[in-house]
Structure formats: C-alpha cells, structure tokens
Amino acid sequence: MVEEKEETTIEEKSEKLVGLEPERTNSKHANTIELTHKEVLTNDEHDQQYDDDNYVEGGNSEAVSISSSKLRVSPVQISNNNTTNIVSSSTREELLEKFGECSECKRPNTGDDNWCQSCNSEHFRSQFDKWKSDNENVDKIIRNAQLSAKNSNYVLEWIPYNKFKNVVYVAKGGYGTVYSAYWSDGHILGWDKKFNQWKRYGTDHVALKRIHNSQFITIEFLDQIARTHLQLHDGNMIIQYYGITRYPETEDYMIVMEFANQGSVRSYLNGRFNTMDWYGKINILSSIAQGLEYIHNSGYTHYNFHVGNVLRTGAETLITDIGIKKPTIKFTSVLRDKEEIYGVLPYLAPEVLYSKRFTSASDIYSFGVMMNEIISGLPPFNSVAHDNQLAAEICLGKRPEIPMHTPKLLEELIKRCWDTNPSSRPSAKELKDIITQWWDDIKNDKVTEISAQCKASDEVSRNSTFTPTPLLYVSHPEAVYHSRLLEFNNLPKPNKANRRTKLSSSLPYSETRQVDSVALEYQEEDENNETVSFLYYV
Template sequence: MGIIPKDSFFVVKVANVKYFKRQLRNFAFIHYVLRLSQLQVSEISPELMHLYVMQEANLVAIANNKALSYGNCPDCRSQRTSAAWCKICDISNLKGKFYSWTSGNSMIDEFIQYTQLNANDSTDYLEWIDFNQFDLVENTNKRGAFSSIYSAIWMEGPSWNLDEEAEVWTRNGPIKVILKRLDNSQNINQEFVNQLYRYYKCLQSGSLADYFGMTKDPTSCYMFVMRYYENGNLYSYLDESMGVLCWRDIVDMLWAISAGLNFIHERDLIHGNLHGGNILVENEMDSIDTKIADTGIHGHVDKQTSYKQIYGVIPFVAPEIFNGYTLTKESDIYSFGMIMWMLSAGVRPYCDRPHDSQLIQEICSGTRPNIVSGTPPVFARLMLQCLDADSSNRPTASQLYECLGNWVTAICDDPDPSELSNQFDIAEEIKFSNLEQLHFNILPCHEKAIYYSRPLNFSEPFLYGKM
C-alpha cells in the first residue's frame, strides 16, 4: 500500500468506531468511507485510527472545526472538492465518455448524464452499467408494488479504491449488489423520470441507501443497481435476531433512520412509502448501520400516477391517507413512529391479523399497537407523538434527529448517569430478565398480514369520511 497523501485523510483520537461515526453525524458529514487498510480490527489501536473521509459538500474537521483541504488538481491546479476528485477535470472526463454508452432511452441517458455533470465527488453520480457486467443474477423472490428484487455480482464494481500514487479512484472488483427491476419499464414515462431528477441526490446521500447506477435486463426492463446490505431489510433483521434488540442499538438505529428522513425532508421532499422493507441493515463492526431505501423510485413507471390511488403497507400508512389526504412529511413521521414500535416490540405491527379494510377502519378510528411493557417512558411519549391522529402534533424529522441524537449521547457516550440513561438502563434490565417469557416473532405472521407495498384498493365509504 502506497503512502496516503496528507490531503486525503485526517487522524483523530477516538474511543471506538461507533462513537466516531456518531460524531460524523453530529458534524453533518454527508458521505464518508472508513478505510482500515489490510489490518484486522484487533490490530488497530483504539486511540489512533486513520480514517479516510470523502464528502458531498462542506466537510468539517473535528480537530479544529476547519474545512478539510484536498489540495489542488495536478492538471488544472483548481481546488479539489473531495479526495482525488477535481470537479472540473473529472466531470470533463465523464462528459467525454457520454458517446461510449447508452441506455437505449434518451430520457434515461440525459438523467444519468445530469447526475454526472453535477457531481461533487467520485461517488456523487450514477453510471450506466451494461447488464453483461453482472454475474450470478438471482431472483430473491421479494417485490414491491412496482418492482422485483434480484441479487447479482457486479464484476467491475464501483470506483471505491484510491490509487494513492496516481491519485485516482479505481474499480473495486467483484462486489455483490441488488438489482431493483422496475415493472413495465420498457415504456418508462416522463413523469417518472422527472421524479428521478427531483430525488436523485437521495440516491447518493451517505444518510440513505447507496445506489451505483442503472442497467437494463434482457427483457428491456430497467433496473437500479444498489449496494447489497448483508442483513437485508428490517423485517429480516428482526427475524434473524428473534426480535431481541438492546435499547442502545434501537436508539442508534432510529437515529440513523431519522438522519436519512431529515435529509429527505430538508430538501422539501417526502419518502411516501416508509416501512420495514425499505430500511436496509448491515452490522458494521460494533454498530448497526441502517439506511432508508426506495426514496423517490416507487410508483408507476409506465403511466401517470393516480393521486386517489393508495399504495403501501397498511400498518405504516398514516390514517389521514386512508381518508383521502395526500402524502406529506407528517405522514412519513407516522411511518417512522410505527418503525419505533416495531423495534421496541421486536415484531411486525399487526402481525397476528389480516391486513384488510377492517384494520384500516380501526386505524382511522384511533387504534394503535399496545406499548410494550418495559418501554422507557420517554421513548413511548415520542413514539405516540409520531403516531398522533392529528398530523400537526407530530414532530418534524429535524426534531426527531436532534432528540434521538441527544439520547444517543446520554445512553451510549456520556459516562455519567442521568435520568434519561437510567430509563433505558432499567428498560434493558427488564427486557433481558424476561427473555424466556418473550415470544417476539417466533410465531409466524398471519397469512394475510402483508408487509410489502401494494395497491390498497378498498372502496368502503368509511375510508374517506372524516376522522
């Protein structure tokens, strides 16, 4: 391994990786890559760790609160905006390759080119990837209302490796990815592409699931190429863990999810389909990484969306949506509240009953899942606020992010006990003293409890009456 240029990394003393990653969020680091060379984790001193960091926009150095300098481009001498990335020269190189690829659809070509012409670093854009670059393509038998999910090996891989001597990013080599196949996308329409323009920054944010680019399968359906998350989505993660999560991990996971939701809402966008299947999970050393997926890429791709048509997973859909209101930031917060409940309970909401018009009627009438015994009071209050029938009483994503960040500091990082940390300590003791009595998701879900997004075509008049 060559010597890393000083302008491509900084060194900071940290107690552990999990604490440092929380500080990254505190200082609004938008995108970062933790590189630990060829060393094993056990070989790295916890007091001194080299972290090579890339940013999407203004990256702040922890040591002195000054913006990091990435030096000047050796070709044009302009200031780099990220490690080994010159906005002028690298974008020019990407533009020079436009002639060498095509998706077969001018709207898709122009969209991908737009992301490249507006990139701020080496991961801040989408690329067109020929389908022959993928090996071992397999149907995962998972799907949503408008897409199906495949896994594959991308033989070239993303440009993740830094060649320190040449100061350029090189291909990673074979890497497992997810291919999200868009139904009927042979006839993709302008409305869907316009939606991609509005949301494309959400496809590369470090707070959300990573998207590498697009491809097209042999049937001419378009597919998004996503990072593969080893532990799957939140549903499968709870299944694997038998629903037993410690409260510290629950709060840390929710903080990460709130960071992604806040990123979306700060840009005056909404997710509109937030549920456990769209939260991707991966264990990273001593922390659990959770990212929101499917931001802005759900909906019909071949025809206009009907604003009267409801799609989603019933337990996560806000009651006002069933009453004819449009999706809002507040309806996203309701979905977040249901994710809070799911993590606290260790089971999927309403898993013991059919997801039908009767459940919708009860939700619209005020029914919510029972708070699990032993839940910290402060957690229960915030969750119920998110699930409030009056959407104006729900917190904002920014408030959630700030509140959960304070919780993380109090219960994970601050060595001094507080009333807040005591609540979670007591809840932890209650949970793990009653493990034998906790059934969690050992029992199967009801056969008509459906946890993937689908059209909710119920016509009963109570759905659209006043709440």
C-alpha cells in the same frame, strides 16, 4: 423463463429530466465541499406539475432541469467549456485546502481522489459515444449526473448486464425484485491521468433492483431516481446508487445500488431480535431518525416509509426508495395520480388513507409505527387482515399494540408520532435530537431518566413470568407487507382530537402489552339525511 411484457403503451412526454445538488459521505466514499452555485428549474410548467403532484413537499429551489432545447445554469460554478469560471476566493481556498489542486487544469479539485468537476466532465463527455442504453431519457439522466458530478458520489453509469456475476435472487417487493450480484469493475473513484482512464473500486458487491414492467420506463419515474440520487448523496443514512442496467430476460430496467449485507430491518429483527438490548434498538432508531431529518431538510417526503425500505449493512442503517410512491408505468394523469396511493397499510397515517396526500408529518407517523416494531419485534397488525376494516379503524385511532415493559419515555414518544392530529406529531429534528441523546446516555451509562427506565424494564423482563416477544410468529394470510395499490372506500374522517392520555402508573415502564381499548363514535348521514352512529373499538 421470460416474463410476459405488459402491453401498456406510454404516450410521449416532454423531455424534462431533473438532477439536484448532492454529496455523500460514508466509509467507502469521500467528502465534498458544496459550491455556491444554484441551478434552477427552467420550465414553469415542470414546476407546476410537481407542485400539483405534491412530489417534493415544499418544493426545492436547487433543481436542474434538462429539456431538449435548453439548460440554464447560474455562472457561479467551477468552469468547464460551457460555463464561466467564477469562484469566490474563500471557496477556492477552502477547496484547495481540503482537496488540493487539479493536476490537469491547476484549479481547485472539488472532491477526494483528485476529483475535478471541470476536467472530469470533459472525460465523461468524450466517452458518451461509447455507451448507450437504447432509451434517450435514461441516457440523459446518466449524462446529466456525470457532467454535474462534483465527486464520485454524484456519478451514475450505464452498466452492461454482463458486467455482473453471481446474480442471486434476494427478495421481491411491491414493484421490484432485488438481487445480489458482483460488479466486476466497481464504481468510479477518479481519473487516472497516467493511463488516461477511470480509476475504479474493483469487484464490488452490489444490489440490483429490477423494476417490474419497466420496459417503457416513464420520465416521471426517472425524475424520481435523479432527484433522490443527486440531492440526497451527502446523507450518511441514505443508500448509494451507482447506475442503471437492463435485465436481458424481460428488458426491465434495474437500479444498481449499494448492497446491504444484513438485509432490511425486518429481516434483521427476524434473525437477531432476541439478542438485542435497548442500546441496539435505540441505536437503529437514532440512525433512522437522522436519515429522516436529512430527507425532510432536503425538501423531501419519503412516501413509502416502512422497515422494508430501511436496510442494515455492517453497523450502518440506511434508508432507500425515497420519493418513489408508485410503479413505473401506472402514470395516466395528474388527476389519476392524486386518487391513488401505494404503500403498506399499517405504516400509513390516517390522513393519507383518507385524503391520499403525503406530508412530512405522515413520515413521522410511519416512524412511530417502525419505532414500536423495533421495540416489539413484531410487524404491525400482523394478526389481522390488511383490508378496508383495518383502514377505517386506523382512521378512527386504532394503533399497534405497545409491548409491556416498554420504557415510558419511548411509549410517550411513539404515541406522539402516531397521534391522529398531524400537527401534534414531533418533527424529524426533534425525533433525532431526543433519540440520539437517549442513545448517548445509554452508551455512556449516564444517570438519566431514559437509562433508569431501560434498566428497570430489563430487570422486570428478567424477573417476571413474561419473556421477550419471540419471533416465531404467524401473520394473518391477508396481512401484506409490500407496497401495493390501496383502494379503500368510505373511510371515516380521522378524528384529530388529541387521544394521548397521561400514564397514571408510577412505574417507569408500560404495565400492559396492549393499548387500552377505546370506543369511538363515528357519525355519518344515511340516504335519508338522518344521522347514524357507529361504534369502533380500538
């Protein structure tokens, strides 16, 4: 069945495609040493566009911008035919020691599998006339990634759809549908000098994410893909992108990426929660915190941070859809963009709902909601409609229920993360440091406060009339857990007063499943400029 194509036309935009410094390490892929060169944006207008849009929180000085007319690159890099060979002796020695010498040009390799950026960029260039996507912007994104690749992790490819076998539907989200497939060739590993062709991984299980209504994919969306792919590859907790293809039935574009064989963390909880112990829960939280710290250290905000965008594969927990905050064709103007938010309501910080501006602190809020979800097993606010009323209550302090017998240290950290005041929330680094230490303490059975609290919590759960939260739950028909356009009106301004209270009990765990109900007064002026008060119970 062929889906109807949206008849939206996209006005022409300037050809500014962006790629950033990357490298990724995991069990399948190689390490790399970052070179000393910095490639900077060439167009001030391009910088201003994304500064205004809050695209990358704090900006990023290591971007590469390609326009139809020019590309400016610092001369400090491994050379190719278009650049100068200037590499410090210390960098050369480091590269030689780790990766060896290129058998073609006799200069240092820049990655494993004898990867030489200089030589391989020419191998890629020589094959540019052998493929095309029929979209000039897509071609530029892919070519830029190939020419700048310091190892195989940087590479993006245009992959004909007929290279995929056994394509099976997996799930549908707010702006994309995910399929499982087998890629007959597999991703590039390096250059085979003997056979004068690319060495490949071989048949590989991959995920195909079809982007809805992407026939006329925008330059902004491609820019998001390029930035996240090329800048975040050295993060072990970040999903790997391999390339782009096109779904023949609808002509939608599809992102080809690493397959997570256990699905999202939400799916993982649905199937395994009742067998998870504190070690398993904190292990997942530690991985997510490490990935979030890397994202923030790279100058990024996730924008759409929820358990559906955190995946499980083997023993790894990986973050995906970073920086993608809206569909591919909904761009009209910078002003319009600032007035819209897409996301999953229960994970959005009150200041995002009110001001429609994302920050790293709003990611921390989302992490707190996910932390509670992983501990409880239940989706946040699953028993109520995700509507204007819930949005207003979140702005005024309403939060998901914290499970009974949650270790106090975890409860306190959750409450810090979802504090109404963004400045009171911990940083991603602090989260990572705290949770990783907890995980290490429990793993090695150390005599620490967190270990004692987790043991006490487990003991109470075994001996009480309460049982662990079952996952045979029924969600409200208007509880929505995929990204969508959220249009809420007349939301109250979030109260930034610190609402966290000290736990009065001497017990090392929470005694009640539900957060204490608090009556909050919200005042506003009516049409006669008289003050009217409302009470919200949260």
